[in-house]
Structures are given as structure tokens and as C-alpha cells.
Amino acid sequence: MTKKNHYLLIAPFFIMVCLFLLLPMLFVLLDSFKTEQGVWSISNYIEIFNNPFYTQSFGNSLDIAFKSTMIGLVIALIAAHAIHSSGKRLGKIALTVTNMASNFSGVPLAFAFMIILGNNGVITILFKHLGFDLTSVFNLYSKVGLIAVYVYFQIPLGILLLYPAFDRIEGHYKEAAFTLGAGNTVFWRRIGIPLLLPALISTSVILFANAIGAYATAYALTNGAFNIVPVRIGTLVSGDIFLKPNMASALSVILASILLALNTIGRRRSHEES
Numbered sequence: 001m002t003k004k005n006h007y008l009l010i011a012p013f014f015i016m017v018c019l020f021l022l023l024p025m026l027f028v029l030l031d032s033f034k035t036e037q038g039v040w041s042i043s044n045y046i047e048i049f050n051n052p053f054y055t056q057s058f059g060n061s062l063d064i065a066f067k068s069t070m071i072g073l074v075i076a077l078i079a080a081h082a083i084h085s086s087g088k089r090l091g092k093i094a095l096t097v098t099n100m101a102s103n104f105s106g107v108p109l110a111f112a113f114m115i116i117l118g119n120n121g122v123i124t125i126l127f128k129h130l131g132f133d134l135t136s137v138f139n140l141y142s143k144v145g146l147i148a149v150y151v152y153f154q155i156p157l158g159i160l161l162l163y164p165a166f167d168r169i170e171g172h173y174k175e176a177a178f179t180l181g182a183g184n185t186v187f188w189r190r191i192g193i194p195l196l197l198p199a200l201i202s203t204s205v206i207l208f209a210n211a212i213g214a215y216a217t218a219y220a221l222t223n224g225a226f227n228i229v230p231v232r233i234g235t236l237v238s239g240d241i242f243l244k245p246n247m248a249s250a251l252s253v254i255l256a257s258i259l260l261a262l263n264t265i266g267r268r269r270s271h272e273e274s
Contacts, residue, residue: 025256032249044250054232054251061228061255064143065211068150073204075151076158077196083159084166095163102156110220113140113149141222149217154207161206165199198270205266209259229255 035041048054083094104112116122117140127134139145169192177187215230224231229251236248 028249028252031246032253034246036244036246044247045254047247048250048254053227057227057229057232057251058254060143060226061212061230062258064147064150064228065208068147068154068211069204069207071147072151072154072158072207073200076155076162076203077200079155080159080162081166084163095160098156098159102153102160104156105153105214106216107220109149109153110217113145113152113221117145117148141226143226146218146221146226149221150211150214153214153217154211157210158203158207161203162196162199165196169195201266201270205263208262212255212259 032044033040033042035043083091083098086094114121117124117134117138119135119140121140124134140148173191173195174187177191182190213230215234218226218228219231219234222231224235233248233251233255236242236244236251
């Protein structure tokens, strides 16, 4: 096959990338520098950084994304190791279930949590019958509740991303370490964790991006009342109160810039550790 034919085969991919990724990003970037009257200006960015309501949305988004990423990463790491050590047959079943769970998000996930842990959820009512008011210590519709829901959909994704990394350390590395007299603690501190570190860094970046950009789950759970960036963007675009698509574009650009910076740092750190 000639080089020209190779380019023809790849052409549909580049066309799709341009139409559905590059062009929308370019339009959003250009719109972010326009006012509602169509005048070129940086007023949208100035308002975002000077308006406590918008800065609070970024603070909430970063806080929820960071906490759900760290909690989800730790649980996913333990679960991935357990699945990897459970044998091929049981491991395949566990991965199949995990793969299904990773696709359970958005509105269905929020609805499921409402049924289970909402103010009139099954577990909440059960605790009431036992004489304990669960809502006094846990509110599903607060920041803590959002973090709990986010952690739920972070764990399966984290497991799927971390599971292949254990192939590097299970086998000859472990056998050689134990043969030379290293205990389990020494092995994980000096060999296991350093080998897993690149995967942990890249997985944490993906989980963070997954959390900070989540919209449907948060909106369905709080009906848009909790102030996070994706909800603010959706509100400004849909025009429930004020229609400000240019302001939404500016928020999107800042959010994308944060993710791009984190991804760049994460990839660099991952390559340094590998």
C-alpha cells in the first residue's frame, strides 16, 4: 500500500477530529472574547475572576474533583490489586462487572442514589425506624453527597485503568524480591509503588478530568442548585435565568485550560517516573 493510500485511510479520522473537536473548540475560544453585543473584549474573563459566584463555582468543582479522585484512586488501587490476585477466571468476571458499573453514571446514577440514600430513601427510612436520623449526619444533596456519588463512578474507571499496571509487578519482580529476602512491605515500598507510580499519576489525571467535567449527575441530584462550573455553563447556555453563551464559553475555556495544564503536568511526571 502506497503512502498516498495511507493518507486516504486516515483522512476520515482527521475530518471527524476537525468537525467535532477542533472547530467547536475554536468557536468557543472566539466567542469567549466577545460581549453580548458582539464586541471583542476580555470583559467575560474579568467578570469571572472578580465575581465571587463564579470563583466559588471553580472552588467547589476543584474541591469535589480532588477529593473524589483521591478517595476513588485509593479504593480502585486496592480493588485492582485484589482482582488481579484473584485468578484469571474470577478476575474476568470482576472486570466485566466493573466495566458495566463504569458506564452507570449521569441521571440514572443520581436517581439510584436518591432511592437509596435520599431524604426518603430506603436506607434513610430504615435508619428512621431504628431511631436514628441519617440526614443529620449525611445529606445526599450537599457537597459531601456529591463527593460520595462521584466516588462511586470514579472507582470502576480507576480499576479498569490500574488493573493492567499490576502486570508489571506481579511475576518475576515479586519472585526476585522475595528470593533476595525482601518482605511484603519492603517490596511494595521500594519496587511495587515506584513501578505503579506512572499509572497512578495518569489515572489520577483522568479521574480528576472525569469528575470536574461531570454535569448530568450533579444537575439531576441537586436540580442545578449546587454551584459548580459545569452547572453554571449549562445554566448560561440554556438561559433558564440569563442567556449568556459568551460567558459560558469563557468558563469553558478556563476549565479546559485547567484540564490541559493538569494533563501536561501529569504526562510529564508519568514519563519521568516510568
